[in-house]
Amino acid sequence: MAQRRRSSIITLSTREKAHVNDDTQHSDLPSRQGLPAKGLPPQRRPAVLVLIPAWNEAARIGPIVAKARAHLPVLVVDDGSTDGTADAAQAAGAIVVCHPENRRKGAALQTGFAWALEHGYDAVLTLDADGQHDPAEIPKFLAALEGGAEGLIIGERDFSQMPWPRWWSTPLGSWLLSQALGTRVTDNQSGYRLLTRRFLEQLHLTSTGFEMEVEMIAEAVRLGFPITWVPIRTIYGIDKPSYFHPFKDTLRFLRMVWRIWRRGYR
Numbered sequence: 001m002a003q004r005r006r007s008s009i010i011t012l013s014t015r016e017k018a019h020v021n022d023d024t025q026h027s028d029l030p031s032r033q034g035l036p037a038k039g040l041p042p043q044r045r046p047a048v049l050v051l052i053p054a055w056n057e058a059a060r061i062g063p064i065v066a067k068a069r070a071h072l073p074v075l076v077v078d079d080g081s082t083d084g085t086a087d088a089a090q091a092a093g094a095i096v097v098c099h100p101e102n103r104r105k106g107a108a109l110q111t112g113f114a115w116a117l118e119h120g121y122d123a124v125l126t127l128d129a130d131g132q133h134d135p136a137e138i139p140k141f142l143a144a145l146e147g148g149a150e151g152l153i154i155g156e157r158d159f160s161q162m163p164w165p166r167w168w169s170t171p172l173g174s175w176l177l178s179q180a181l182g183t184r185v186t187d188n189q190s191g192y193r194l195l196t197r198r199f200l201e202q203l204h205l206t207s208t209g210f211e212m213e214v215e216m217i218a219e220a221v222r223l224g225f226p227i228t229w230v231p232i233r234t235i236y237g238i239d240k241p242s243y244f245h246p247f248k249d250t251l252r253f254l255r256m257v258w259r260i261w262r263r264g265y266r
């Protein structure tokens with residue numbers, strides 16, 4: 001049996017993007033046991049990686065990593081933090097990849113996806129670093145995967161728990177995206193989602209911000225992958241600054257929906 005190595009911090013150069021090499025081998029990381037995978041022989045259990053993009057979340061990242069590691073191995077992509085996020089994540093047991101500067105959430109996700117593919121993972125489960133996603137709900141995604149779900153599994157939030165600005169804007173945005181895609185989308189902005197390897201290998205993303213989560217749904221539709229929805233609880237009322245910019249990010253969202261409409265996904 002291979003010995004488990006200490007978690008590591010890998011820093012990308014300024015020009016380096018998603019391709020990452022380090023000495024942490026996939027065989028050294030814990031994998032989900034007892035979970036059959038569609039298309040895999042019975043003795044082969046899918047290795048699922050939790051991916052957490054983080055920017056200046058040193059005060060919150062440790063407990064989130066610890067709770068997630070109770071279920072699966074964890075990779076944190078530190079997106080140019082200046083508050084010690086990388087050290088806090090490593091201390092909690094995560095493997096950490098660092099961007100030398102802030103590249104936005106979508107770029108951090110792309111770095112993590114590339115790392116997971118390079119290290120042989122069968123699926124990636126993304127969740128946010130700000131505490132709004134409960135790692136205790138990871139088994140819901142694994143159960144959907146066990147049931148044969150392929151492509152994209154998204155955590156559908158309870159809109160009644162949302163603050164009023166999101167209470168109307170999130171359903172409205174989901175309705176607009178549904179019209180553009182010609183398929184029902186119930187929660188277009190949930191960052192709690194699982195992507196299977198086959199989907200990741202064909203996924204082509206061009207955006208780097210919050211709008212990437214919309215583009216990801218459009219890519220699943222374009223590539224013919226099903227989208228599975230699982231109900232989740234989202235935690236609000238956290239005392240922290242929001243990195244979502246209502247005007248800029250709403251404009252980017254509308255721009256993305258317009259591009260999708262013009263491409264004729266319907």
